[in-house]
Amino acid sequence: MAPELPMDGRVLESWARTAVAGLEKRCEEINSLNVFPIPDSDTGTNLLFTMRAALGAIDEYAGSGTKDVRQVAIALARGAVAGARGNSGVILSQVLRGIAEAAVTPAVDTRTVRTGLLMATNLVTDAVSYLVEGTIVTVLRCAADAAAEFPDEAPIAVTARAAADAAASALTRTPSQLEVLGTAGVVDAGGLGLVVILDALVTAVTGSPPDRAPIALHVPRRTPSTHRAEPVPVSAPHPSQGTHAHSGPDCEEGPDQDFEVMYLVAESDEDRMAELRTTLNALGDSIVIVGDGGGGWSVHVHCTDAGAAVEAGLAAGRIHGIRVSSFLVDARDQGLLVPPVRTRPDQGERGIVAVVAGDGAAELFASEGATVLRCDDAPVTRAQLLGIIRQMGRTEVLVLPNGALTAQELVAVSAAARDARHEVLLLATSAMVQGLASLAVHDPEREAVDDAFAMSEAAAATRWGSLRIARERALTYVGTCEPGDGIGLMGHEVIVIEPDAVAAGRRLVDLVLGAGGELVTLLMGSEAPEGLDTELADHISQRHPGVEVMIYHGGQPGDLLQLGVE
Structure with a gap:
């Protein structure tokens, strides 16, 4: 064992410098493992930025070479909090703050490390709204538990080594604790970063790095325990290649x-x-x-x-x-989510993506040349839409969201998909019937912006509504609906409430056509009562002569029907 160094503020500065050097060396390696909570390949970068900020704060608050332990520890903590980047950086700042809170003696000793790691664990537990096992927090807790086994008089070299070794052991278990890691076949990126930092502490207090076998960072992938039906078979690369998937602790969407x-x-x-x-x-x-x-x-x-x-x-x-x-x-x-553009015979042709629910509606949009992204069972995510745009391999893509994504979500996707080789144009279609109206005027021979304008104009000229069954009691602008009532909407506003769905449909048609119209499109849903389509078609022919009616069986869930008036 190498002789122990003087354990004053200078050893903390040495720890910070060694940690920065270790993170610089392994930054890209840590980034490549980053799949949780967001696979944005920046965990190593965030930890490095945070540790550099902590080291830089020594000059500002204490001065390089300062011997006072508490002064240096406080400087590291303040610098880390102020310069923290990302989830992992914020958690690292609390590791340094824990050490600062525990630095009450003139020397860095076992009590400092033991109490500091325990306090850091408590601080992180209080700071994080939802703790997830198999992350940097788990690795930190295991390190603190190992250090807690040693009394005050134990040599700090032994305590620091035990904490680092426990962290390394905990890191190897993370793929079995967090499903997204096991599915990707990697250990937790933040956990690896913490191991690098704790190994740097061992190096600082002993003069040499820990002597242990290399940690296996990649493990056999395992099949997820649950599977959700995907709206479209969008191929997703391995997370280390840039998959962007996150919807909470399980990260399966x-x-x-x-x-x-x-x-x-x-x-x-x-x-x-x-x-x-x-x-x-x-x-x-x-x-x-x-x-x-x-x-x-x-x-x-x-x-x-x-x-x-x-x-x-x-x-x-x-x-x-x-x-x-x-x-x-x-x-x-960073080059993520942008697979190489595939050369195809129709590479230069314009593509259309339509977000659709229902088998019949999907066939209808596909027959008009659109690539369909299904949203029947679950909301469409931005990553799915971005993925299908990229998979099309077209230089120009028009998107018919049909009300399935918000304007903010669409702008984010468009910004990510658009580059020097690709133009993505968003059309303001708020319902599938507006999407059908826009497709009717699509002309691939026009310039993309002109085509998008004409299609958007057709969608805007189509008044749309829907007929549904109330699921619960609710107060609307036209009164209170009860469960089972038929409710008719114009856009997103309820304008009809009737105890009978067919009666609600007739009133809805009358109100919508009250402002005029030459063509009514009825897109029937999967829950529409038998005969509702013919009942409404007959009603229109009797009460609104001269109005043409087009009926399609969309099969969409939720709405008994969507109607568009042109």
Whole structure:
């Protein structure tokens, strides 16, 4: 065993420098393992940025070569909180804060490491809204548990080595604890980063790195325990090649959130930060709020509305250091989610993607030349839409969302899909009947922007509505509906309530045609009562002579029918 070094503030600075060097060396390796919570290949980068910020703060708060243990430890913690990047960086900042809270003696000893790791575990547990096993948090807890076995008088070299070895052992178990890791066949990226940092501590206090067998970072992939029917067979690469899938702890679906938002909060207190956490829980996920022990906080959240997340911080105190990044745009810029463009005979031709529900509707859109993305059983995710756009291999793609995605979601997909070789144009179709109207005027011989304009204009000129059965009692603009009532909607607003669905359908048709119209398209749903289509067609011919009726059996769930009036 190498002789122990003087355990004052200089050993903490040495630890930080060694950790930075270790993360620099293994940054890309850590990034390649990154599949949770968002597979954006930046965990190694985030840890490195955070550790560099911590090291840089020594000069600002303490000065290089400072011997005072607590002074250096506090500087590391403040720098890490202020410069934290991503989930993993915020958690790392709490490891350093735990050490700072435990640094109450003139020397770095076993008590410092043992208490520091335990406090770090508690701080992280309090900071993370939803803990998931098999992550950096699990690895940290195992390291703390190992250090807790040693009394104060134990040599720090032994304690540090035991903590690092326990972390390494815990890392190897992460694929069996978190399904998304096991499916990808990798260990947790953040956990590996923490092992690198704890190994750096061993190096700093002993003068040499730990002597252990290399850790197997890749393991045999296992089949997911559950399978959901995918709307379309969109091929997805192995997560290390850039799959973008995240919808919560299981990470089996596409991303629920568009943005990562981080900022610092000053001039606040625990109560207001607790209120901020509650607000952010309603806006997104992956929420981590940590303090630096000196009155400053770092806030991290994944969400779809970055502006709302920032506004929430304004109510908590003085915010600064705001950073907002888009997962899809970052993935595009890193070369993720953009498989090589495949050469096909129709490479230069324009493609159309339509989001559709129902077998009949899918056949109808496909017969008009659209590539169909099904949304029957689950909402379409941004990753699925982006994936099918890329798989088409077309230089120009028109998207008919048909009301299945929000404008914000569509803009995010468009930004990620568009580059120098690809033009993606979004059409404002709020329902499938508007999508059918736009397809009717599609002309591939026109310029893409002209074609998109003409199709959007046709969709906008189509008034649309739907007929449904009320599932629960609700108050609407036209009164209160009861379960089982037929309700007719014009766009998204209820305009008809009738105890009988057929009667509601007749009234809906009359109200919609009251503003005029020459053609009514009825797209019948899978739950439509038998004979409803002929009943409404007869009603239209009797009450609105001269109006043409087109009936299609879409088979979509939910709506008894969609109708479009042109």
